[in-house]
Amino acid sequence: MKHPLLASLVATTALTAQMASADTLRLLTWGGYAPEEVIAKFEEETGHTVEVTTSNNEEMIAKLRATNGGGFDLAQPSQDRITSAQEEFGIYKPIDMSRVESDLFIPSMLSATAENTTYEGEVYGLPHIWGTSGLVVNTAEAGEVTDYTDLCDDAVAGKVSYRLKRPTLIGFAYSMGLDPFAAYGDTEAYQGILDKVEEALTACKPNVKTYWDGGDEIKNLLRSGEVVAAMAWDTGGWQLNADNPDITFVAPEAGALGWIDTFVLPARGRADDAAYDWINFVMRPEIAAMITNSAGNFTAAVGGDAGVDADLKARYQGSFDQAAIDNIKWYPPVPAGLEALEGETLDRINAAN
Numbered sequence: 001m002k003h004p005l006l007a008s009l010v011a012t013t014a015l016t017a018q019m020a021s022a023d024t025l026r027l028l029t030w031g032g033y034a035p036e037e038v039i040a041k042f043e044e045e046t047g048h049t050v051e052v053t054t055s056n057n058e059e060m061i062a063k064l065r066a067t068n069g070g071g072f073d074l075a076q077p078s079q080d081r082i083t084s085a086q087e088e089f090g091i092y093k094p095i096d097m098s099r100v101e102s103d104l105f106i107p108s109m110l111s112a113t114a115e116n117t118t119y120e121g122e123v124y125g126l127p128h129i130w131g132t133s134g135l136v137v138n139t140a141e142a143g144e145v146t147d148y149t150d151l152c153d154d155a156v157a158g159k160v161s162y163r164l165k166r167p168t169l170i171g172f173a174y175s176m177g178l179d180p181f182a183a184y185g186d187t188e189a190y191q192g193i194l195d196k197v198e199e200a201l202t203a204c205k206p207n208v209k210t211y212w213d214g215g216d217e218i219k220n221l222l223r224s225g226e227v228v229a230a231m232a233w234d235t236g237g238w239q240l241n242a243d244n245p246d247i248t249f250v251a252p253e254a255g256a257l258g259w260i261d262t263f264v265l266p267a268r269g270r271a272d273d274a275a276y277d278w279i280n281f282v283m284r285p286e287i288a289a290m291i292t293n294s295a296g297n298f299t300a301a302v303g304g305d306a307g308v309d310a311d312l313k314a315r316y317q318g319s320f321d322q323a324a325i326d327n328i329k330w331y332p333p334v335p336a337g338l339e340a341l342e343g344e345t346l347d348r349i350n351a352a353n
Contacts, residue, residue, distance in 0.1 A: 022047035023271035025278055028060055028075040029053070030261060032295035033129060042281050048274040057081050064091040069267025074275040079260045080331040082117045082125050088336065093265045094122035099276040104283035109300040113260055116333055125262035126279060127300035129291070132256035132328060133167050136218070136237035140246040141228040147253040148175035151229055152204040161221055162231035164211045164350055166342045167257055171231060172197045174254040174329060184335050194345045202352045211350075222247055235296035238315040248315065251324035258328040260300070 027034055031054045039050045053072070055063065060077045064070075069091040077085070086092050102110060109127040117125030137145050142156050148171040151160040162168045173180040173193050183189040209227050212218040215236055221227040222240055234256070237249025263279050265272065281287060288304030298305055298316065305313060 022049070023073075023274040024049045024051060025074060025271055025274035026051050026072045026269075027053070027278070028055055028063065028072040028266075030056065030076060030129075030295070033076060033261070033291060035290060035294040038282065038287055038290055038294075041287070042278060045281070046274070046277050048271075048277060050278070061085050061089075061091070064266055065089045067268070069093070069269070071268075072266045073269035073271040074278060075264050075266055076128060076261050077264060078331065079113050079116045079125055079127070079262050080333050082262065082264060083119045083333045084336055086119045086124055091267050092124050093267045093269070094124055095126060095263075095265065096272075096276075097123065100126060101280045101283065104280065104301055106300045106302055109260065112330065113262060113300075116330075117262065117264075125264050127260045128263055128282070129295060129297050129299050130258060130260045131297040132234050132251070132258045133171070133231065134234065134252045134256035135250040136222060136230050136232040136240065136247065137250045138222065138225070138228040138244075138247050139250075141225070145229040146250060148172050148231065149200070151231070152200070152207050156229050157207045159209055159226070159228045160207050160230060161209050161212050161218055161227045163213065164346045166339070166346075168201070168231055169194065169197050169342055169345065170329070171252065171254070171257055172200055175252065176200060181329065181332050184332060184338065187337065187341070190338060191341055194341060198345050198349055201349050205349075205352065234316075234319060237319070238296065238312060241315050242311065249319045251319055251327070255327040255329040256320075256324065258330040260330070 025048050027050055029052060034050065034052045043049055057077050060075050061081060064072065064075065082092065105127060109130065113125050113127040114123045117123060135145060135148070137143070144153070144155060145151060151162065170180050176196065178193050178196065180190065180193050183193055209221065212221065212230070215233070218227070218230055218232050219236055219240055222230060223244070234249040237247065240247040265275055269275065282291060283299070283301045285301055285303035286307055288299040288301035289307030292298050292304065292308045293312070296312070
């Protein structure tokens with residue numbers, strides 16, 4: 001008679017211990033990175049609850065800066081937005097690698113992100129989701145567009161689009177045979193590159209149908225045929241390809257521009273246990289595939305592409321052979337002051353006749 005009672009007491013004690021250790025994870029992330037089905041599985045397995053706030057790089061940093069690194073337990077800025085923000089605002093705390101299941105991560109991405117997010121000897125970021133920007137082309141109308149500067153060719157005059165943002169400056173620089181990332185540590189050299197790109201983009205203005213701002217805007221322009229070639233993200237090209245096989249993402253000859261969205265711990269987060277549990281949970285291959293199917297981008301999880309939608313995987317493989325992958329130009333950390341120089345250059349291009 002005592003054994004059932006003892007078993008009940010043990011079960012109750014275990015449940016009480018689990019609930020006592022369960023926290024609410026306040027996650028600051030991008031849209032699609034925390035699908036409801038993934039949250040439900042995580043909450044069921046761990047006992048933690050998850051509160052999601054969707055944002056972007058600029059807003060993430062602004063929110064954490066306003067609270068001195070408080071209000072959230074895990075955030076997902078891009079890797080180039082970590083060390084400079086930490087140096088200036090002190091809004092993150094280091095990653096405890098002993099609590100991370102490192103074998104779940106693609107080694108090259110784990111090491112690259114560690115290198116790019118190390119500040120004063122401490123690692124502040126782990127890789128999660130990666131993607132690229134490059135060219136989205138209607139191959140039936142503009143098959144000759146294979147690099148950024150091809151957008152300025154007479155053959156596509158009046159039918160191209162790109163954003164007046166830093167990726168356009170970077171992409172054109174590489175297409176012109178320059179190396180902007182190598183000049184990040186030399187303000188004078190970087191300004192010299194910007195001056196050459198400014199001249200090229202100013203001369204290219206007659207080719208531009210419009211400068212796009214949002215993803216839906218550029219997709220609609222490509223669907224309608226008003227634009228036949230653009231600088232845009234890989235996911236947008238693959239989404240369009242599902243409806244029109246002539247339109248797809250093209251990795252430029254000069255190299256697609258690669259970004260990695262990370263995991264970082266806000267300095268005043270209060271649920272580190274839940275944060276590390278979430279990181280290790282979502283990097284499992286089967287969970288990573290669910291996130292890729294939701295977000296449209298691939299993750300840094302080993303084997304995370306195995307369960308990805310077959311059509312999405314085929315489109316990815318159609319855009320990236322191994323040479324194109326090896327040629328990706330990964331965004332390094334942005335040194336202080338460079339974005340101001342870029343902003344001035346973009347303003348002059350916009351104002352030019």
